Amino acid sequence: MEAPLIDVPDGGVTSPRGFRAGATAAGIREGAPGRLDLTLLAAEARCAAAAVFTTNSLPGAALGVSRAHLADGCTQAVIANSGVANALTGEQGDRDALEMAQLAATRLGVAAEDVIVASTGVTGWFMPMERVRAGVGRIVVSADGGDGFAHAVMTTDTVAKQAAVRFEWDGVTYTVGGCAKGSGMIHPNMATMLAFLTTDAPVDGASLPGLLRETVDDSFNQLTIDGDTSPDDMVLLMASGAAGGDPMGEGHPALPLLRAAVRHVSIALTRKLARDGEGATKLLEVRVDGAATMNDARSAAKAVAGSLLVKTAVYGNDPNWGRVLVAVGNSGARLDASRLGVAIQDVDVFRAGAPAPFDASALSRALAQSEVRLRVDLGAGEASANAWGCDLTPEYVRVNSEYTT
Amino acid sequence: MEAPLIDVPDGGVTSPRGFRAGATAAGIREGAPGRLDLTLLAAEARCAAAAVFTTNSLPGAALGVSRAHLADGCTQAVIANSGVANALTGEQGDRDALEMAQLAATRLGVAAEDVIVASTGVTGWFMPMERVRAGVGRIVVSADGGDGFAHAVMTTDTVAKQAAVRFEWDGVTYTVGGCAKGSGMIHPNMATMLAFLTTDAPVDGASLPGLLRETVDDSFNQLTIDGDTSPDDMVLLMASGAAGGDPMGEGHPALPLLRAAVRHVSIALTRKLARDGEGATKLLEVRVDGAATMNDARSAAKAVAGSLLVKTAVYGNDPNWGRVLVAVGNSGARLDASRLGVAIQDVDVFRAGAPAPFDASALSRALAQSEVRLRVDLGAGEASANAWGCDLTPEYVRVNSEYTT
Numbered sequence: 001m002e003a004p005l006i007d008v009p010d011g012g013v014t015s016p017r018g019f020r021a022g023a024t025a026a027g028i029r030e031g032a033p034g035r036l037d038l039t040l041l042a043a044e045a046r047c048a049a050a051a052v053f054t055t056n057s058l059p060g061a062a063l064g065v066s067r068a069h070l071a072d073g074c075t076q077a078v079i080a081n082s083g084v085a086n087a088l089t090g091e092q093g094d095r096d097a098l099e100m101a102q103l104a105a106t107r108l109g110v111a112a113e114d115v116i117v118a119s120t121g122v123t124g125w126f127m128p129m130e131r132v133r134a135g136v137g138r139i140v141v142s143a144d145g146g147d148g149f150a151h152a153v154m155t156t157d158t159v160a161k162q163a164a165v166r167f168e169w170d171g172v173t174y175t176v177g178g179c180a181k182g183s184g185m186i187h188p189n190m191a192t193m194l195a196f197l198t199t200d201a202p203v204d205g206a207s208l209p210g211l212l213r214e215t216v217d218d219s220f221n222q223l224t225i226d227g228d229t230s231p232d233d234m235v236l237l238m239a240s241g242a243a244g245g246d247p248m249g250e251g252h253p254a255l256p257l258l259r260a261a262v263r264h265v266s267i268a269l270t271r272k273l274a275r276d277g278e279g280a281t282k283l284l285e286v287r288v289d290g291a292a293t294m295n296d297a298r299s300a301a302k303a304v305a306g307s308l309l310v311k312t313a314v315y316g317n318d319p320n321w322g323r324v325l326v327a328v329g330n331s332g333a334r335l336d337a338s339r340l341g342v343a344i345q346d347v348d349v350f351r352a353g354a355p356a357p358f359d360a361s362a363l364s365r366a367l368a369q370s371e372v373r374l375r376v377d378l379g380a381g382e383a384s385a386n387a388w389g390c391d392l393t394p395e396y397v398r399v400n401s402e403y404t405t
Numbered sequence: 406m407e408a409p410l411i412d413v414p415d416g417g418v419t420s421p422r423g424f425r426a427g428a429t430a431a432g433i434r435e436g437a438p439g440r441l442d443l444t445l446l447a448a449e450a451r452c453a454a455a456a457v458f459t460t461n462s463l464p465g466a467a468l469g470v471s472r473a474h475l476a477d478g479c480t481q482a483v484i485a486n487s488g489v490a491n492a493l494t495g496e497q498g499d500r501d502a503l504e505m506a507q508l509a510a511t512r513l514g515v516a517a518e519d520v521i522v523a524s525t526g527v528t529g530w531f532m533p534m535e536r537v538r539a540g541v542g543r544i545v546v547s548a549d550g551g552d553g554f555a556h557a558v559m560t561t562d563t564v565a566k567q568a569a570v571r572f573e574w575d576g577v578t579y580t581v582g583g584c585a586k587g588s589g590m591i592h593p594n595m596a597t598m599l600a601f602l603t604t605d606a607p608v609d610g611a612s613l614p615g616l617l618r619e620t621v622d623d624s625f626n627q628l629t630i631d632g633d634t635s636p637d638d639m640v641l642l643m644a645s646g647a648a649g650g651d652p653m654g655e656g657h658p659a660l661p662l663l664r665a666a667v668r669h670v671s672i673a674l675t676r677k678l679a680r681d682g683e684g685a686t687k688l689l690e691v692r693v694d695g696a697a698t699m700n701d702a703r704s705a706a707k708a709v710a711g712s713l714l715v716k717t718a719v720y721g722n723d724p725n726w727g728r729v730l731v732a733v734g735n736s737g738a739r740l741d742a743s744r745l746g747v748a749i750q751d752v753d754v755f756r757a758g759a760p761a762p763f764d765a766s767a768l769s770r771a772l773a774q775s776e777v778r779l780r781v782d783l784g785a786g787e788a789s790a791n792a793w794g795c796d797l798t799p800e801y802v803r804v805n806s807e808y809t810t
Contacts, residue, residue: 058734058742088730090759123727124760308713309805316806322528325493329463337463354495355529394799400714401721 004167005264008175011164012146015177016200018044018242021145023152026135028128029083029121038135039152041078041145041196042108043240048205049075050212051116052220054233060087061097062117063234069101069113073205075238076114078196079104081132082155082181083121096127103136118194118234120181121155150179153194156399157181161272163265169254172245174201176261180220180269182233195220195235195269201258202241204249211259212237219266222298222387223274224306237262274388275370279396283371284314284389288333290341290377296333297378297385303331304374305389315391317367319360321349328376339379346373353379409572410669413580416569417551420582421605423449423647426550428557431540433533434488434526443540444557446483446550446601447513448645453610454480455617456521457625459638465492466502467522471639474506474518478610480643481519483601484509486537487560487586488526501532508541523599523639525560525586555584558599561804562586566677568670574659577650579606581666585625585674587638600625600640600674606663607646609654616664617642624671627703627792628679629711642667679793680775684801688776689719689794693738695746695782701738702783702790708736709779710794720796722772724765726754733781744784751778758784 008015023039051070053063069075079100086093097117105112119127150160164177182193203211216235241247248255275283286305291297304310307327313320321342328335342350345366349358372391413420428444456475458468474480484505491498502522510517524532555565569582587598608616621640646652653660680688691710696702709715712732718725726747733740747755750771754763777796 056731056734057737057740058730085727088727088755088760123731124755308801312802312805315802318806320528322490322493325463326461326528329461332462335462350493350529355493392802394802396713397717397720397797397799397802400717401723 005165005261006167008164008166008177011177012150012162012179013041013177013196013198014143014146015164016175016198016240016242018200018240019198020141020143021149022139022141023145023148024135024138026081027131028081036148036152037083038081038132038139039149040104040108040139040141041149042110042141043076043238044242046074046076046114047238047240048073048203048208049236049238050208051234051236052212052216058088060085060119061089061093062086062119064094065097065101066116066118066234069116073208074114075116076110077104077108078116078118078236079136080118080153080194082153084119084125084127085121085123086119086127087123089124089126092126096129099129100127100132103133107136107139108141116236118153120153120194146177146179153179153181155181156278158276161269161276163268163272165261165264167257167261169257170245172243174243174258174261175199176258176265178265178269180273182273193220193233193273195266197235197237197262197265199239199258199262200241200243201239202243202245202247203239203258204247207249207255208237208239211262215259215263215266218263219270222302222385223270224302224387224389270388274390277390278399279393280390281370281393282314282391284311284391285371285373286387286389287373287375287384288378289375289384290339290379290381291383291385292334292381294383294385297383298387300328300331300333300376300378301385301387303327304376305387308392311389311392314367314372315393317364319344319349319358319363319367324374324376325350328378333378334380336379339377341377341379343375410570410666411572413569413571413582416582417555417567417584418446418582418601418603419548419551420569421580421603421645421647423605423645424603425546425548426554427544427546428550428553429540429543431486432536433486441553441557442488443486443537443544444554445509445513445544445546446554447515447546448481448643449647451479451481451519452643452645453478453608453613454641454643455613456639456641457617457621463493465490465524466494466498467491467524468639469499470502470506471521471523474521478613479519480521481515482509482513483521483523483641484541485523485558485599487558489524489530489532490526490528491524491532492528494529494531497531501534504534505532505537508538512541512544513546521641523558525558525599551582551584558584558586560586561683562681564681566674566681568673570666570669572662572666574662575650577648579648579663579666580604581663581670583670583674585678587678598625598638598678600671602640602642602667602670604644604663604667605646605648606644607648607650607652608644608663609652612654612660613642613644616667620664620668620671623668624675627707627790628675629707629792629794675793679795682795683804684798685795686775686798687719687796689716689796690776690778691792691794692778692780692789693783694780694789695744695784695786696788696790697739697786699788699790702788703792705733705736705738705781705783706790706792708732709781710792713797716794716797719772719777720798722769724749724754724763724768724772729779729781730755733783738783739785741784744782746782746784748780
């Protein structure tokens with residue numbers, strides 16, 4: 001990319017033009033009075049949108065509504081809540097999710113069919129609809145409401161995750177922004193969390209699904225916190241077109257730039273999600289090179305990032321390359337054992353299929369940082385991929401053994 | 406089965422006639438002087454044998470030797486060690502594994518091609534061959550050496566795992582015995598640990614592989630401790646025929662009984678492995694009914710037993726059926742959402758696709774036992790399967806973050 005992507009400090013979903021958001025403490029999340037838990041995001045007009053949904057075969061009620069409302073490739077608004085996932089709630093759950101879309105539509109003056117619904121929190125609980133009704137009535141959307149939106153979708157997240165970048169093309173400044181939530185139940189095949197991406201670029205509706213899919217495969221879908229894919233996961237991309245300029249369809253010279261911007265924001269959010277994994281003390285970034293195919297690269301990287309034995313070794317500052325290779329061996333990725341290599345914090349510990357001498361104490365000290373990089377060379381081809389995760393800590397166990405009781 | 410299986414108290418690999426074993430403290434395991442870590446198992450004569458090996462694509466050196474030595478379906482002896490896995494050790498590792506077979510052969514007076522090698526312990530370390538050579542020379546095998554064998558293959562195991570049963574047929578008493586080791590790096594596709602099964606039944610060599618495969622799929626392969634398949638896993642079944650009687654081939658009326666006995670011992674060992682999972686405080690048994698196929702039943706059961714969120718909920722005495730269903734939804738098993746059911750400690754908590762009222766405090770107390778049973782009905786067919794695992798505890802993290810450093 002020749003034209004640079006410029007970070008938007010404190011940017012988020014309302015950084016691109018044409019989006020407003022607002023949030024309230026509706027009391028959906030029990031025992032957390034005053035905490036934002038219900039939020040709206042609205043575009044000025046109906047706009048092109050695409051989404052990727054969970055692969056879990058028991059999707060939450062909100063996803064059914066969102067999928068239907070996105071069938072025409074357009075949407076205008078989002079209603080999202082934390083505290084209750086409205087998943088495994090049967091027909092009552094479906095009715096509640098539909099009513100949420102209607103409540104948002106009435107409040108924002110848009111069509112209910114143009115509202116996406118997202119719920120995250122405890123599985124199996126019904127939505128407290130009285131509180132949702134009262135809460136929606138209190139939400140006021142504004143052009144600086146992105147921060148509230150990002151906070152209102154947090155569950156066990158300890159920080160809000162937001163990012164935005166801008167780039168110029170033909171005298172016009174375009175912005176891509178986003179936020180994400182999720183710190184547990186995070187694994188493959190749909191990023192296993194919620195992410196909302198917005199842009200003011202006038203993207204051709206036909207180009208949007210492919211652009212999103214491609215981005216998600218390289219970012220959110222390469223994230224693993226604990227191996228469980230949530231029933232409620234969704235990544236949504238909305239393009240308001242409010243920045244103006246020609247519609248960006250296939251072949252438009254600015255499309256690669258837009259793709260790079262969406263990818264940049266998605267990877268920034270993925271890294272923030274990984275770093276805030278439940279109980280995590282470290283971000284784990286795994287890079288796999290030398291794979292026979294992109295699928296091999298992705299699955300090997302994700303196998304390493306998801307291995308409990310790798311994750312506990314990372315927690316314990318243990319340069320245990322054996323566990324890295326065990327995970328690689330389990331991934332199904334093709335490899336040339338005689339060319340295999342592993343580097344930990346950029347120190348070669350296994351090279352050309354054999355252990356390489358290294359200073360274990362020094363490397364253990366290097367592992368005691370908040371960011372750990374593992375690199376594997378499969379020696380079997382040219383494809384590369386990254387995956388992101390975090391260490392597994394006693395705190396993860398504590399958080400998850402005390403969730404509902 | 407009409408004829409009963411009778412437990413052999415304190416039984417193990419030398420309970421069947423025709424097997425002897427012995428072990429020594431060879432000092433392979435550093436920092437554990439006096440601990441048994443090298444062992445031999447020998448049949449009186451060459452006998453029929455079958456094995457199932459790890460699916461990890463970077464198998465340990467011992468596996469290459471064992472696979473070659475089993476190619477003719479016969480073997481006579483086993484040399485096994487703990488402390489060092491001899492995995493990811495390149496050509497030196499291959500040479501060491503082969504020498505171990507030769508050392509055992511010389512000591513026992515058998516052919517080196519009839520010796521199976523098994524190594525378990527730290528990955529990436531070379532075998533201390535001087536100690537192995539000296540150790541083998543000290544081992545004396547005897548008919549009551551099974552207990553020493555079981556102890557010598559332990560790594561982070563806190564208890565030895567052994568079992569044996571006998572049954573009668575046509576006036577002859579047949580015995581099946583076994584032992585297993587493993588408490589971490591345990592997951593699908595090869596049981597991800599070592600297990601040694603012996604019988605004195607005169608099993609037809611052609612029937613043995615099928616009998617073993619079938620048993621392993623229902624027992625060891627349904628065990629998951631932490632999702633990582635070790636490079637060193639193997640289940641070996643040796644049939645000495647020393648009890649006498651007709652050769653048991655396909656169609657022999659005693660074969661179902663033998664199969665039941667092998668299965669009984671395998672499941673008993675699987676349960677012992679699960680209960681002794683690293684850091685575990687509880688055995689988790691998951692039963693899935695109503696699956697469309699056996700594969701669906703197995704994968705759903707294993708998905709639940711392997712879910713970190715289920716495992717932490719079990720640790721926390723949290724009757725969190727939502728996490729059970731999330732894991733089911735991620736397994737890919739077909740299900741009928743309107744007929745789905747979940748029971749925890751035999752209490753229905755989800756029935757006919759909807760939450761069922763239950764006393765959460767009472768159920769939480771019921772979960773505070775050393776054995777937790779989860780039952781899922783997929784409502785999609787007639788197939789059933791079990792899986793076994795354990796809870797995920799802060800102790801698991803502690804054990805695994807301090808393994809080599």
